[in-house]
Amino acid sequence: VSVGQVGMDGSDGMDAVDFQILEQSRSGTQGYDIVEGLTTEVGERLAGTEAEARARDWTVAKFKEIGLENVRVEPFTIPGWERGVETAAIISPFPQEMLLTALGGSVATPAGGITSDIVYFPTFEDLEAAPMGGLDGKIVFISGRMEKAPDGAGYGPANRKRQSGATEAGKRGATAVVIRSVGTDSHRFPHTGQMRYADDVAPIPIAALSAPDADQLERILERGETVRMALNIQPRATGDMPSGNVIGEIVGSERPEEIVLIGAHLDSWDLGTGAIDDGAGVGITAGAAQILIEQGLRPKRTIRVVAFGAEEVGLLGGFAYRDRHADDLDKHVLATESDFGAEPPYEVLLGVTEGDAVIREVAAALNLPIGTRGTNGGPDIGPMARRGVPTMRFQQDGTDYFDLHHTPDDTLDKIDPDDIAENVAAFALMAWRAANAETDFRADTPDTDK
Amino acid sequence: VSVGQVGMDGSDGMDAVDFQILEQSRSGTQGYDIVEGLTTEVGERLAGTEAEARARDWTVAKFKEIGLENVRVEPFTIPGWERGVETAAIISPFPQEMLLTALGGSVATPAGGITSDIVYFPTFEDLEAAPMGGLDGKIVFISGRMEKAPDGAGYGPANRKRQSGATEAGKRGATAVVIRSVGTDSHRFPHTGQMRYADDVAPIPIAALSAPDADQLERILERGETVRMALNIQPRATGDMPSGNVIGEIVGSERPEEIVLIGAHLDSWDLGTGAIDDGAGVGITAGAAQILIEQGLRPKRTIRVVAFGAEEVGLLGGFAYRDRHADDLDKHVLATESDFGAEPPYEVLLGVTEGDAVIREVAAALNLPIGTRGTNGGPDIGPMARRGVPTMRFQQDGTDYFDLHHTPDDTLDKIDPDDIAENVAAFALMAWRAANAETDFRADTPDTDK
Numbered sequence: 001v002s003v004g005q006v007g008m009d010g011s012d013g014m015d016a017v018d019f020q021i022l023e024q025s026r027s028g029t030q031g032y033d034i035v036e037g038l039t040t041e042v043g044e045r046l047a048g049t050e051a052e053a054r055a056r057d058w059t060v061a062k063f064k065e066i067g068l069e070n071v072r073v074e075p076f077t078i079p080g081w082e083r084g085v086e087t088a089a090i091i092s093p094f095p096q097e098m099l100l101t102a103l104g105g106s107v108a109t110p111a112g113g114i115t116s117d118i119v120y121f122p123t124f125e126d127l128e129a130a131p132m133g134g135l136d137g138k139i140v141f142i143s144g145r146m147e148k149a150p151d152g153a154g155y156g157p158a159n160r161k162r163q164s165g166a167t168e169a170g171k172r173g174a175t176a177v178v179i180r181s182v183g184t185d186s187h188r189f190p191h192t193g194q195m196r197y198a199d200d201v202a203p204i205p206i207a208a209l210s211a212p213d214a215d216q217l218e219r220i221l222e223r224g225e226t227v228r229m230a231l232n233i234q235p236r237a238t239g240d241m242p243s244g245n246v247i248g249e250i251v252g253s254e255r256p257e258e259i260v261l262i263g264a265h266l267d268s269w270d271l272g273t274g275a276i277d278d279g280a281g282v283g284i285t286a287g288a289a290q291i292l293i294e295q296g297l298r299p300k301r302t303i304r305v306v307a308f309g310a311e312e313v314g315l316l317g318g319f320a321y322r323d324r325h326a327d328d329l330d331k332h333v334l335a336t337e338s339d340f341g342a343e344p345p346y347e348v349l350l351g352v353t354e355g356d357a358v359i360r361e362v363a364a365a366l367n368l369p370i371g372t373r374g375t376n377g378g379p380d381i382g383p384m385a386r387r388g389v390p391t392m393r394f395q396q397d398g399t400d401y402f403d404l405h406h407t408p409d410d411t412l413d414k415i416d417p418d419d420i421a422e423n424v425a426a427f428a429l430m431a432w433r434a435a436n437a438e439t440d441f442r443a444d445t446p447d448t449d450k
Numbered sequence: 451v452s453v454g455q456v457g458m459d460g461s462d463g464m465d466a467v468d469f470q471i472l473e474q475s476r477s478g479t480q481g482y483d484i485v486e487g488l489t490t491e492v493g494e495r496l497a498g499t500e501a502e503a504r505a506r507d508w509t510v511a512k513f514k515e516i517g518l519e520n521v522r523v524e525p526f527t528i529p530g531w532e533r534g535v536e537t538a539a540i541i542s543p544f545p546q547e548m549l550l551t552a553l554g555g556s557v558a559t560p561a562g563g564i565t566s567d568i569v570y571f572p573t574f575e576d577l578e579a580a581p582m583g584g585l586d587g588k589i590v591f592i593s594g595r596m597e598k599a600p601d602g603a604g605y606g607p608a609n610r611k612r613q614s615g616a617t618e619a620g621k622r623g624a625t626a627v628v629i630r631s632v633g634t635d636s637h638r639f640p641h642t643g644q645m646r647y648a649d650d651v652a653p654i655p656i657a658a659l660s661a662p663d664a665d666q667l668e669r670i671l672e673r674g675e676t677v678r679m680a681l682n683i684q685p686r687a688t689g690d691m692p693s694g695n696v697i698g699e700i701v702g703s704e705r706p707e708e709i710v711l712i713g714a715h716l717d718s719w720d721l722g723t724g725a726i727d728d729g730a731g732v733g734i735t736a737g738a739a740q741i742l743i744e745q746g747l748r749p750k751r752t753i754r755v756v757a758f759g760a761e762e763v764g765l766l767g768g769f770a771y772r773d774r775h776a777d778d779l780d781k782h783v784l785a786t787e788s789d790f791g792a793e794p795p796y797e798v799l800l801g802v803t804e805g806d807a808v809i810r811e812v813a814a815a816l817n818l819p820i821g822t823r824g825t826n827g828g829p830d831i832g833p834m835a836r837r838g839v840p841t842m843r844f845q846q847d848g849t850d851y852f853d854l855h856h857t858p859d860d861t862l863d864k865i866d867p868d869d870i871a872e873n874v875a876a877f878a879l880m881a882w883r884a885a886n887a888e889t890d891f892r893a894d895t896p897d898t899d900k
């Protein structure tokens with residue numbers, strides 16, 4: 001394939017096969033059908049549970065059914081965690097129930113729950129600025145709103161309270177924490193997500209209120225009276241539990257040992273059915289491979305589809321993959337993950353240091369600009385990217401992603417079949433072209449195209 | 451007040467006081483503040499519970515605070531009902547939890563729940579058409595989608611399964627019923643609402659699935675295997691419980707015995723805080739009275755604000771009012787209720803038989819057309835309307851009302867302060883003009899204006 005002048009009309013450097021891949025992807029339902037099957041026939045699939053195990057079985061069967069080769073599970077073990085009862089109520093001055101959910105990894109309250117006064121911090125930064133002590137026995141409420149953005153730029157800042165709220169409150173003597181959910185909706189769904197404890201601070205329970213409940217609590221606090229809350233969450237650590245990465249391949253015809261990796265994560269949070277996070281990604285990547293197989297296309301390099309396990313609870317599948325493949329990461333020529341819903345991509349991000357002409361050509365064929373930021377390829381790709389695996393990413397429009405993210409409302413009806421098909425087209429063309437290129441994407445590898 | 455040619459520019463027949471009422475309403479926050487207070491300081495207020503009692507206390511205090519006179523509660527007794535545990539899961543072929551909620555008035559499943567095969571009816575009409583028998587011991591699933599419409603026209607047809615699903619399934623031997631929620635959203639909120647049992651059919655439990663859960667169940671059924679569900683709902687009848695209508699007045703200066711009634715219902719379902727259903731109506735009607743009081747306006751007739759109790763469970767406050775006031779219903783010259791959210795009105799409906807010039811003039815001042823349908827004035831007005839009380843109604847835009855109706859998501863954030871202020875303007879001007887008119891609105895009463 002010669003790399004000519006690349007325009008935005010999507011035609012330069014494209015051949016009949018490329019056009020066929022795009023057309024078949026866009027007119028097909030491969031990606032949608034896979035996420036429909038996974039979310040319907042398995043549903044939620046929390047990392048380490050028997051539901052995630054059923055999801056692996058389902059994915060192995062599906063990968064075989066669509067014609068992937070070398071289908072296998074690479075197992076690993078994770079620390080299990082499961083949700084239990086979770087209730088909260090304002091006791092005074094205005095008694096009423098509140099809707100919340102435990103954050104992933106949280107410890108439980110004592111059996112039967114706790115009742116205490118609330119101390120309010122409008123933002124996480126306000127808590128960080130608070131003096132040590134003074135919160136003894138209190139329930140800390142951390143609010144702070146997340147901004148909407150196509151690239152999800154508001155997530156990182158908003159997520160600080162989720163990640164570190166229990167540590168910062170615990171240091172200061174608090175007995176528990178409730179946060180405004182990290183999300184951009186105004187529906188009565190709390191958003192879960194993983195939290196972390198610091199080694200040197202005693203762990204305290206932490207849970208997230210839905211946005212309307214956080215609004216309500218703020219209004220009650222504005223009245224100026226002491227607000228007492230009863231909080232009962234009973235999640236539990238379940239010890240070592242099995243997880244695994246499901247792998248399938250289209251084995252390359254000329255350089256089968258060279259890997260183009262397209263992946264997504266198979267596990268979901270337990271509240272919804274994980275349609276946008278990340279059943280969509282499983283559908284997009286496996287659907288892209290299915291398109292190539294159905295067209296009878298065998299690339300020169302191997303295209304490897306990975307459905308990572310246990311992403312939600314700390315990218316554990318991504319780390320397990322990196323460690324298991326430590327000796328052949330240098331044979332991974334390009335890796336990318338789909339994990340941002342099912343809206344169409346609006347730009348392409350480059351995490352390669354050389355030989356990006358193929359990626360630019362694919363972007364042009366999709367009428368996508370190249371973004372100015374870099375990428376680590378996606379959450380499960382990050383660990384291998386830091387070991388030098390070249391990456392790229394289709395940046396999907398995530399403006400509304402955090403309306404649904406990690407809530408019970410992450411269900412199939414939120415996915416538009418045409419939108420997910422456009423993602424399949426992008427992944428199919430990129431995988432095909434990268435797996436047929438002579439190009440390596442590492443700077444220190446001779447670029448045979450030049 | 452002379453009734454001239456009525457145009458749509460809102461100026462004909464309007465005097466300075468009328469304009470002042472509209473301006474003060476539109477620039478004020480009286481209605482919003484009341485629903486903010488009620489939903490924040492009381493929250494949910496299910497009929498017959500101590501929460502509804504707190505709502506009455508709150509409303510009495512609020513009515514006095516805004517300057518209403520003769521503030522009082524007219525108590526009555528209702529059959530109490532409270533929600534309990536409610537869980538459901540698909541047991542096979544694809545095990546997963548389902549989100550649902552018991553319908554108001556439903557009996558419980560046996561303790562610990564039941565497990566049975568599902569029999570699917572795409573619509574309630576399909577169930578009605580089914581032969582007697584054949585459903586012995588089954589859980590009947592009735593789907594059927596509700597159409598969106600500004601006037602909520604889809605509600606009646608969709609609601610048949612809610613009202614009568616248990617009876618029709620019970621007649622045919624079923625052990626329980628789950629329905630697709632009566633609603634127009636695609637969020638993971640089940641919609642509750644009152645159901646009824648027939649006297650001659652043994653009562654069976656009935657609950658509503660959220661729309662995404664109903665979609666999911668349909669997809670599972672499409673796979674063609676027998677679907678088994680575990681269902682456990684534990685609502686209970688709580689016996690005779692107190693409710694009441696809260697009343698406040700602006701006493702008329704010339705004909706105080708003649709009543710212009712503006713009302714809303716005070717109770718809500720227990721899942722949300724009843725902001726759009728019907729805290730908004732309480733805010734709109736009490737806020738309208740507050741506007742007049744703040745402007746120092748005393749009408750010739752009495753304007754009576756009624757916050758009806760126990761509407762959700764069978765219009766019990768409306769019937770109690772009608773019975774208690776049986777002897778002076780003939781002194782009720784006009785009655786109307788706000789119970790359709792907080793979106794602005796788009797037309798005015800007439801339930802009067804004579805003397806509608808005042809209403810037409812107010813409609814014109816608000817730039818609202820007169821609708822072609824009649825009205826019974828609203829759910830709690832219906833019983834007195836059937837005894838001859840003239841009515842009118844501001845038809846609010848309810849296109850999105852059934853997205854939220856009877857769900858946990860019915861919360862204050864869904865109310866736009868400007869929109870509710872427009873409703874306050876409409877009610878304030880209508881109440882003022884109707885209470886100052888010489889007109890009666892009954893056909894058989896001499897119309898002194900003509």
Ligand SMILES: [Zn+2]
Binds near residue numbers: 277278339340
């Ligand atoms: Zn994800």
Ligand SMILES: [Zn+2]
Binds near residue numbers: 277312406
């Ligand atoms: Zn996630």
Ligand SMILES: [Zn+2]
Binds near residue numbers: 727728761
């Ligand atoms: Zn209502």
Ligand SMILES: [Zn+2]
Binds near residue numbers: 727762856
């Ligand atoms: Zn209602």
